[in-house]
Amino acid sequence: MTAHYQLDDDGVVVIIGSGAGGGTLANELAQKGIDVVLLEAGPHLTADDFVNDEWGGYEMLSWLDKRTSSGNWRVAKDHPTAPSWSCKVVGGTTVHWSACCYRLIEDEMRARTVYGDVPGASLIDWPITLADLEPYYDKAEAKMGVTRTHGLPALPPNNNFKVMYAGAKALGYDSVSTGRHAINSVPYDGRPATIEDGFTITGDKVGSRWSTLNVEIPRGLATGKLELRAECCAVQIEHDAAGKASAVVYVDAGGMTRRQKARAVVLAGNCVESSRLLLYSTSALFPNGLANGWGHVGRHYLRHIIQTVWSIFDKPVNMHRGEIMIGMLDEFAHHDPSRGFAGGYYVELNSMGLPTTAAFLDPGWWGRDFASVMEQYANMAGIFMSGEDMPQPDNRITLTDDVDTYGVPVANIHYDEHDNDLKMRSHGYKTLSGIHKAAGAKRSIEAPAYPASHNLGSNRMSARAEDGVLDGHGRAHEVANLFVCDGSQFATGGACNPTLTIVALAIRQADFIAKEMAGGAL
Amino acid sequence: MAIAHKDPKLPPPEPIPEGPEWIEELGPFASVGETLAVLARTLCPHDSLPERCYRRVVRAQDRIAAETQALGVTVRDFCALLDSRMPLPFAELSESYRVNILKTLENEPAFIFLQRSTVRFLYDDVEVWEAFGYEGASVHLGGYIHRGFDDLDWLPNPPSGD
DSSP states (O other): OOOOOOOOOOOEEEEEEESHOOOOOOOHHHHHOOOHHHHHHSOOOOOOTOSSOOOHHHHHHEEEESOESSSSSSSSSSSOOBBBOBOOOGGGGGGTTOBBBBOOOOGGGHHHHHOOOOTTTOOOOOOOOHHHHHHHHHHHHHHHHTTTTTTTTOOOOOOOHHHHHHHHHTTTTTOOOOOOOSSSSSSSBBBBBOOOOGGGGTOSOOOOOBBBIIHHHHHHTTTTOOOTTOOOOEEEEEOTTTTOOEEEEEEEEEEOOOEEEEEEEOOHHHHHHHHHHHHHHHOSSSSTTTOTTTTOOOOSOOOOOEEEEEEEEEOOOTTTSOOSSSOOOOOOSOOOOSSSSOOOOOEEEEEEEEHHHHHHHHOOOOOOHHHHHTTTGGEEEEEEEEEEEOOTTTTTEEEEEEEEETSEEEEEEEEEOHHHHHHHHHHHHHHHHHHHOOOHHEEEEEEEOOOSSOOOOTOBBBGGGGGOBOOEEESSSOOOOOEEOSSSGSSSSSSSSSHHHHHHHHHHHHHHHHHHHOOOOO | OOBOOOOTTTTOOOOOOOSSOOOOGGGTTTTTHHHHHHHHHHSOOTSSSOHHHHHHHHHHHHHHHHHHHHHHHHHHHHHHHHHHSSSSSGGSSOOHHHHHHHHHHTTTHHHHHHHHHHHHHHOOOHHHHHHHHBBBBBBTTTTTTTTTTTTTOOOOOOOTOO
């Protein structure tokens, strides 16, 4: 019972992007009996297609279409045409992610009130509260099978975690644990337990990790209400005379341009693509792009304070064995002005194989010293942080004069680091290196951020229309049937890995869309 | 020395000739193959690695250049520049002279391409994985759950559940 909708069927909800937000929303709506067309720019791969190979997986899954970058962030120098890292495949970046599942904390959702006026930062409070989200976090954790929630056991410590644990305990960071992940420690929901293969990020051949590819989309398709169109790249959103979204123009696998009519349109293509689509969808009514009357589309772009410290020990670690990011401590997660900066960060685990360790250790580094570090790969451990960066109006996605194969302008990402960001980076490096030193590290290397994978904020929600793009349900302030369902809707970034929050917001948005439809408002 | 595995779905590594004829298999870089192999070893000097590891890097770089004509020209010009800096060709210089020349050229587009691609391909080589202790693909072997994912024994074990 496969759904098939006509292009001129204006009763369907069209969702652009099948990742954590779009894939989850598609299933949630289909379960409620709502007709959904899910457009995905990338191919529909299966577990059998995936490879246990870092570069092979990267090239198979990543969004590699050209982008440009500017600003003083190191990414613009190291990865100038690939500043942001997401996936172009059915399942989106949930096919790649390492499955950390942490909740926002209450202070983070009132960032402007709690942090105060941070000069140069465009902080706002979220238009919703943690209490609004909590029931949806519960549902998200249940559907994703998050360890240490709903009675699910923790993931077992691996070698890399043993190093983090020893260092953290020696310094009195007693919150250290293997953390919470949407990776099965025991069989759950028809999916097997992990075999600790270490290749979650190249597609997860085993299927022990939740993704929209292996959970949400198949279940949505089984309802007969969801039609998935893979290799269909949205290029523009159209509206009717009344200013309501009416259709999505896309290019299909055969290169044909199609126009799918819509009752409502949801953008869930990750920050860069969702903002790019809105900016490119100009008209007489929306001369600066759809839903961009206040000029916030593309602005306040966030990518988190993400960095890794790699340390060398006297004895083998073999960090590549086992799940990648199973370690967390939250001693620094809460806002604490005595540290000299606003916001907090989580300390987490990180491991990479030899190919990507070499590539991301310090891009551009060469010579005897670099080589001697690489030769000690087997004795290397990795520790990571994800922290809150400050929103700034000029950190933004814009359209360039260059165009892609579909004639759509290539996006530029501009990002300058705020002083607050730099203070947190320095503090974080000291914490990460300190933990490894306490476990016996003989040398630590402060690796810079790699291409941004936590892309947030560029179509943010706000209580007042003049402060953002969306309301508290992710609906455009200016277009009543246009929604955003990816990380770009975040009002501020918080510190933790964003996927759990994206999924919780998607479930909440599905409830809202269904209610509006039932009430005749949509 | 580890035993490393390439994913069985991917093509196995191609052999490369041990003799000087490896150069003859190159396309746009046939005239500069030896210089590029010495350059790769200068950028990532591992005394334990045999010459074939660096030759495979050059072969991979050559294949990229075969698809981008301008890149071939840029790199060949760069090699000519390297050879012009001292009374001996770059490939015949001792290491410190090679390093000093390269330090003056780090912002050249050809250098950036060659440095990044050397790192990209050298450390994606199964022979190099084995030399430095990376074991590679694992799902086809049952993962690492029974092959040492938690065998570190020089620190105390965390309590179970942590």
